[in-house]
Amino acid sequence: MIQQGILSRLKSVVGKENFLDSQEDKIAYSYDGTPMLKHLPDAVVIPRSVEHVSQVLKLANEENFAVVARGSGSGLSGGSIPTENCVVLLMNQWSKILEIDEKNLAAWVEPGVITGQFHEAVEARGLFYPPDPGSAAICTLGGNVAENAGGLRGLKYGVTKNYVLGMQVVLPTGEIMTVGGKSVKDVAGYNLKDFLVGSEGTLGVFTKILLKLIPKPESSRTMLAFYNKLAEAAETVSDIIASKITPAALEFLDNTTIRSVEDYAHLGLPLTIESLLLIEVDGRPSVVEEDKETITRICKKHNATEVRVATDPMEAAKLRSARKIAFSALARVRPTTILEDATVPRSEVAPMLDRIRSIASQHNLIFGNFGHAGDGNLHPTCLTDERDADEIDRAHKAFEEIFMSAVKMGGTISGEHGTGLSKKKFLEKITDPPALEMMRNIKLVVDPNGVLNPGKVFSLKPRCEGPMPRSQEQLKKYLDAGVYT
Amino acid sequence: MIQQGILSRLKSVVGKENFLDSQEDKIAYSYDGTPMLKHLPDAVVIPRSVEHVSQVLKLANEENFAVVARGSGSGLSGGSIPTENCVVLLMNQWSKILEIDEKNLAAWVEPGVITGQFHEAVEARGLFYPPDPGSAAICTLGGNVAENAGGLRGLKYGVTKNYVLGMQVVLPTGEIMTVGGKSVKDVAGYNLKDFLVGSEGTLGVFTKILLKLIPKPESSRTMLAFYNKLAEAAETVSDIIASKITPAALEFLDNTTIRSVEDYAHLGLPLTIESLLLIEVDGRPSVVEEDKETITRICKKHNATEVRVATDPMEAAKLRSARKIAFSALARVRPTTILEDATVPRSEVAPMLDRIRSIASQHNLIFGNFGHAGDGNLHPTCLTDERDADEIDRAHKAFEEIFMSAVKMGGTISGEHGTGLSKKKFLEKITDPPALEMMRNIKLVVDPNGVLNPGKVFSLKPRCEGPMPRSQEQLKKYLDAGVYT
Numbered sequence: 001m002i003q004q005g006i007l008s009r010l011k012s013v014v015g016k017e018n019f020l021d022s023q024e025d026k027i028a029y030s031y032d033g034t035p036m037l038k039h040l041p042d043a044v045v046i047p048r049s050v051e052h053v054s055q056v057l058k059l060a061n062e063e064n065f066a067v068v069a070r071g072s073g074s075g076l077s078g079g080s081i082p083t084e085n086c087v088v089l090l091m092n093q094w095s096k097i098l099e100i101d102e103k104n105l106a107a108w109v110e111p112g113v114i115t116g117q118f119h120e121a122v123e124a125r126g127l128f129y130p131p132d133p134g135s136a137a138i139c140t141l142g143g144n145v146a147e148n149a150g151g152l153r154g155l156k157y158g159v160t161k162n163y164v165l166g167m168q169v170v171l172p173t174g175e176i177m178t179v180g181g182k183s184v185k186d187v188a189g190y191n192l193k194d195f196l197v198g199s200e201g202t203l204g205v206f207t208k209i210l211l212k213l214i215p216k217p218e219s220s221r222t223m224l225a226f227y228n229k230l231a232e233a234a235e236t237v238s239d240i241i242a243s244k245i246t247p248a249a250l251e252f253l254d255n256t257t258i259r260s261v262e263d264y265a266h267l268g269l270p271l272t273i274e275s276l277l278l279i280e281v282d283g284r285p286s287v288v289e290e291d292k293e294t295i296t297r298i299c300k301k302h303n304a305t306e307v308r309v310a311t312d313p314m315e316a317a318k319l320r321s322a323r324k325i326a327f328s329a330l331a332r333v334r335p336t337t338i339l340e341d342a343t344v345p346r347s348e349v350a351p352m353l354d355r356i357r358s359i360a361s362q363h364n365l366i367f368g369n370f371g372h373a374g375d376g377n378l379h380p381t382c383l384t385d386e387r388d389a390d391e392i393d394r395a396h397k398a399f400e401e402i403f404m405s406a407v408k409m410g411g412t413i414s415g416e417h418g419t420g421l422s423k424k425k426f427l428e429k430i431t432d433p434p435a436l437e438m439m440r441n442i443k444l445v446v447d448p449n450g451v452l453n454p455g456k457v458f459s460l461k462p463r464c465e466g467p468m469p470r471s472q473e474q475l476k477k478y479l480d481a482g483v484y485t
Numbered sequence: 486m487i488q489q490g491i492l493s494r495l496k497s498v499v500g501k502e503n504f505l506d507s508q509e510d511k512i513a514y515s516y517d518g519t520p521m522l523k524h525l526p527d528a529v530v531i532p533r534s535v536e537h538v539s540q541v542l543k544l545a546n547e548e549n550f551a552v553v554a555r556g557s558g559s560g561l562s563g564g565s566i567p568t569e570n571c572v573v574l575l576m577n578q579w580s581k582i583l584e585i586d587e588k589n590l591a592a593w594v595e596p597g598v599i600t601g602q603f604h605e606a607v608e609a610r611g612l613f614y615p616p617d618p619g620s621a622a623i624c625t626l627g628g629n630v631a632e633n634a635g636g637l638r639g640l641k642y643g644v645t646k647n648y649v650l651g652m653q654v655v656l657p658t659g660e661i662m663t664v665g666g667k668s669v670k671d672v673a674g675y676n677l678k679d680f681l682v683g684s685e686g687t688l689g690v691f692t693k694i695l696l697k698l699i700p701k702p703e704s705s706r707t708m709l710a711f712y713n714k715l716a717e718a719a720e721t722v723s724d725i726i727a728s729k730i731t732p733a734a735l736e737f738l739d740n741t742t743i744r745s746v747e748d749y750a751h752l753g754l755p756l757t758i759e760s761l762l763l764i765e766v767d768g769r770p771s772v773v774e775e776d777k778e779t780i781t782r783i784c785k786k787h788n789a790t791e792v793r794v795a796t797d798p799m800e801a802a803k804l805r806s807a808r809k810i811a812f813s814a815l816a817r818v819r820p821t822t823i824l825e826d827a828t829v830p831r832s833e834v835a836p837m838l839d840r841i842r843s844i845a846s847q848h849n850l851i852f853g854n855f856g857h858a859g860d861g862n863l864h865p866t867c868l869t870d871e872r873d874a875d876e877i878d879r880a881h882k883a884f885e886e887i888f889m890s891a892v893k894m895g896g897t898i899s900g901e902h903g904t905g906l907s908k909k910k911f912l913e914k915i916t917d918p919p920a921l922e923m924m925r926n927i928k929l930v931v932d933p934n935g936v937l938n939p940g941k942v943f944s945l946k947p948r949c950e951g952p953m954p955r956s957q958e959q960l961k962k963y964l965d966a967g968v969y970t
Contacts, residue, residue, distance in 0.1 A: 103723065103832040126729075148672045159670060161679070162647070177919040182830035185644060185862045185900035187633045187683050189912050189942060190924045194646070194679040198672050215729035238588065244611075244700035286771045345667035347588040377670045415670035427674050434662040438931060439675045445926040457674060 002042040002085055006063045010045060010087065013055045018046040029088045032073040032080045033135070034422055035336050036386050041068070041082035046090045050168065050176055050207045056089060057205070058174035060451040068453050069205045071112060071140030075147060076339055077420030079200045083455055089205060091142050097121055098208065104182045105213045106165055111142025111206045115149075128216040130157035133416070134327060142206045148198030150416030152249040152280075152323070155374035157214075159416065161197040166210035169196060172203065172447035180210060200418050201453040203446050220248065220282035221292045222316035223309040225299040226273045230254065233275040234350035236302040237373045240279070241346065243298065245291050249280035250374030251323045254353070257368040257381075258322075260329040267322050273305065277373065278323040280316075323370065327381070330368040334383040336392075340399055342406040343377045343415030355405045356380045363394040377415035400426070419457045427458055487527040487570055491548045495530060495572065498540045503531040514573045517558040517565045518620070519907055520821050521871050526553070526567035531575045535653065535661055535692045541574060542690070543659035545936040553938050554690045556597060556625030560632060561824055562905030564685045568940055574690060576627055582606055583693065589667045590698045591650055596627025596691045613701040615642035618901070619812060627691045633683030635901030637734040637765075637808070640859035642699075644901065646682040651695035654681060657688065657932035665695060685903050686938040688931050705733065705767035706777045707801035708794040710784040711758045715739065718760040719835035721787045722858045725764070726831065728783065730776050734765035735859030736808045739838070742853040742866075743807075745814040752807055758790065762858065763808040765801075808855065812866070815853040819868040823880055827891040828862045828900030840890045841865045848879040862900035885911070904942045912943055
C-alpha cells in the first residue's frame with residue numbers, strides 16, 4: 001500500500017479532479033483484456049500535461065511506488081495490469097490528432113487516440129495507416145506502440161514498428177525525451193525509437209507519437225474460400241505466396257471458430273468445412289482484378305469447395321466480419337476465453353495446427369483456432385471456465401506445450417500481443433540467456449528504481465542476493481532480519 | 486600500443502596464419518571510405534570461428550585493448566577506422582550464404598557476403614533483397630547491418646533494418662547471443678535485434694545474419710527527366726508522391742554532378758540543365774506501364790525539357806548509371822571528396838538544396854549535390870583537397886552549417902551513412918540530452934570495459950571526473966598524478 005501522505009502529494013501534482021481512489025475506480029482499472037489477471041491499484045491519476053507525467057514518475061522514484069500507464073486496457077498479455085504498490089496513469093484522455101502532414105506523409109498524435117478513429121481521419125484524406133489490431137475500435141495508438149501491435153494487414157504492410165517515425169516519451173526517471181522525426185531515413189545514433197516500440201510500457205510513457213502514413217490503396221477485393229481439409233487451406237496459402245502475390249490479408253478460421261461465428265452472426269457459412277480462408281488483395285484496380293483471378297484459381301486447384309468474392313464494399317465488410325468477430329464469437333461459447341498468439345514460420349502453419357489439435361485433445365480441452373495464416377501468427381484460443389481449477393490447470397499445461405512446440409518449429413511465443421505478465425515465464429525459458437541478461441540490464445539502466453510497470457516482460461533480477469527491497473523501510477527490515485548475510 | 490605479450494596471446498587464439506602485423510597490413514587496414522581519417526591498428530586478426538571472435542573479445546576485456554570489426558571498409562563515417570590500442574577483426578572472409586529458404590522467404594548469411602553477390606544469388610531464385618547501398622559491388626552485408634545501410638530503393642522498400650529477421654552476434658564481453666528467427670512477427674521481449682542494427686559495430690560483432698526476402702518485382706521501367714530549374718524537379722517529386730505512386734527509385738543530380746558524370750562516362754547528358762531526375766518504377770507489368778505514363782505526364786507538366794524512357798534492360802542500366810557513378814565521377818574532379826548524407830523531410834528538399842548552394846558559395850567551395858530526392862536523403866559532396874588546410878577548414882565549417890540547417894528543417898545529420906567518427910560531434914549537439922545519456926548508458930552496460938569500437942557514434946562519458954583510464958597502469962598513473970583529487 002502506498003502511504004496516504006504520498007497519495008496526497010500525488011493528488012496535488014495532478015489536481016484533485018484528476019485523482020481517483022474510490023473503490024469503484026480502482027476496480028475499473030484493476031484488469032485489462034487478459035483473462036484471470038487482476039490487481040487493485042492504490043490510485044488512478046489522469047495526467048493533463050507532459051509535466052504531470054514527469055512529476056508523477058519523479059515522485060515514484062522518490063517515494064518508491066510503481067506506475068503503470070494504460071490506454072484502453074484492451075491488451076491480451078496483462079501489460080497494463082496494476083502491480084503491487086501501484087498508481088495507474090490513465091492516458092486515454094490524450095486523444096488529439098495533432099497534425100496530419102500530407103506532404104511528408106506523417107502525423108503527430110497523442111497516445112490516447114483510438115486506432116480506428118485515426119484510420120478514419122487519415123483515410124478521409126486519401127492516406128492510410130495500415131496497423132489494424134483486432135481491437136482497433138477501442139484500443140489506443142499509445143497502447144499499440146507500447147505493444148508493437150499487429151493485425152490483419154501485417155503480411156503486406158508490416159506492424160506498428162514499421163510506422164513509428166518518432167516520439168516524445170517520459171522516461172521512468174521523469175526525464176522528457178524526444179527522438180526521431182519526419183525524415184524517413186535516420187541513422188544518427190542508436191535506434192532508441194525502435195527499441196522503445198514494443199517495450200510494453202516498461203521503459204517510458206509515450207506523450208506524443210509521430211506516425212508514418214502511406215497512400216491509401218485505390219481498390220481492394222475480399223473473398224472467402226472454404227475447405228474440407230485444413231491441409232488444403234495451408235497449401236493454398238503457400239501457393240499464393242509462391243505466386244508472388246502478397247495479399248493485404250490472408251487469414252484462416254478452423255471449424256470450431258467457423259461454427260461459433262455462424263452461431264453468433266448467421267453469415268451463411270457452411271458448418272461442416274474444416275477451414276476457411278479470408279483473403280483480401282488491394283492496390284491498383286488492374287492488379288487487384290488480376291490477383292483476384294489468380295487467387296480464385298489457386299483456391300480451386302487446392303479443392304476449395306466454394307470461393308465467395310464480394311462484389312461491393314458492403315459485401316466485403318460482411319465477408320471480413322467472419323474473421324473480425326472470431327474472438328467475440330468464441331468468447332460466447334464458454335465463460336473464459338484464453339486467446340494466445342503463438343507464431344511459427346509460414347511453412348510450419350499446418351504442422352503447428354495439427355500439434356495444437358493433438359495437445360487440446362490430450363488435455364481434454366476445447367480450442368478454437370484462427371489467425372494470420374500468411375505470416376504464421378496463430379491464435380489458438382482455449383474455451384474454458386476459470387471457476388474450474390482443474391480445467392484451468394490443464395489449459396495452462398496445454399499452452400505451455402503449444403508455446404514450446406512453436407519455439408521448436410523456429411517460432412516464438414508472441415507474434416503481436418506482447419509478453420506482459422502472462423507469458424514472462426515462457427520468455428525466460430525460451431530467450432537466449434545473454435539476450436535476457438541484456439534486456440534486464442537495459443531495464444535497470446533506464447529505470448534504476450524499477451518504478452515503471454515493474455515485473456512485466458521479465459522479472460527483474462535482484463541486484464543483491466535474496467529478495468529485492470521496494471522501499472527504505474523494507475530494506476531496513478531485510479537488513480535487520482539478516483536476509484543478506 | 487598493445488604489449489607484445491598480449492599480441493602473442495592473440496596470435497595463439499586465432500593461429501599465426503590468421504594474425505597480421507606487418508607494416509603493410511597495418512596500413513592496409515588503417516582507413517576506410519571516409520576521407521582524411523586513418524589510424525594504424527596494432528594488429529589485424531582473421532577469426533575463423535565464432536569462438537575465435539568470442540575469445541578475442543574476452544582477451545580484450547582482460548587486457549584492456551580495443552577491437553574494431555571490419556568488412557570491406559567502404560563505410561563513409563569512419564565506423565571501421567582503428568582506434569588507439571586496437572586490433573582489427575577482419576570479417577570479410579566470412580562470405581558464405583548459408584541458406585536460402587524459399588518457403589519462408591528468408592536467408593541465413595555470414596557477415597562477409599558481398600551485398601551485390603547476395604542480390605544475384607537471391608534474384609536467380611526469383612527473390613529480392615532490396616537494400617542497395619551505392620557500394621553494393623564491394624560492401625558486406627555485415628557492414629550494411631552495422632550501419633543500417635540504405636540505397637536507391639529505400640523510398641519504396643525501406644532500408645536494411647526492415648530486412649533483418651535475426652542474428653547471431655558476439656557481444657563485447659565475448660558472450661554469444663542469438664536473437665530473432667524466421668517468424669516475421671515477433672514481439673517476445675525487448676526488440677534487441679532492431680537495436681543492434683545500425684549500432685555501428687559498437688555493441689556486437691555479427692557472425693550470422695538472417696535476412697528477409699521478398700518476391701522479385703516482375704518488371705521495371707527506368708527513366709531520366711531533365712530540368713532547367715531545380716525547383717521544377719522538386720515539384721515533380723512532390724507531384725509523383727501526391728499521385729500515390731511510390732517509385733522504386735526517385736533520385737536527383739545537380740548541374741555540377743551532371744557535368745562530372747558526363748565528363749567521365751559520356752552518357753549524352755545535356756550540360757546546361759540544372760537538374761535531372763532518375764525515376765524507376767517496378768512491380769506488375771500493367772501497373773508499371775500505367776506509372777510510366779503518369780510520371781512522364783507529371784515530368785512534362787513541370788517543364789521537363791526531355792524525358793528519356795529506357796526500352797530495354799541495357800538502356801535502363803545506362804540511364805541508371807548516370808546516378809550510380811555520381812560519387813565516382815565527382816571524386817575525379819579534385820583530390821579529396823567529402824560525401825555527406827544530411828537528410829530532411831521530403832517537403833524540405835528544395836529549400837535545403839538552396840541552403841547548401843548558398844553555404845557553398847559563402848565559403849567559396851565547390852559542391853556537387855545528388856541523392857535520394859524521394860526520401861529527402863541528400864548527398865552534398867564537397868570537392869576539395871586535403872593538402873589545403875584552409876579550404877578543408879572552410880569545408881568543415883560548411884558541413885557544420887549544412888547539418889545544422891538540416892536539423893532546423895526537421896531533418897537529421899545522417900540518413901544512411903551512420904555517425905561513426907566523422908559526425909559524432911554533431912550527434913552530441915543535435916541529440917536530445919536524455920537520448921544521448923540513454924545511448925551512453927546502454928553502451929556502458931553492454932560493453933562495460935569499452936572494448937568494442939570505442940569512441941564511435943559518441944564519446945563515452947567518463948564514469949569518473951577527469952580522463953577515463955584505459956588500463957590499470959593508466960588508472961594508477963592518473964591516481965598518482967592526482968587527476969581525480
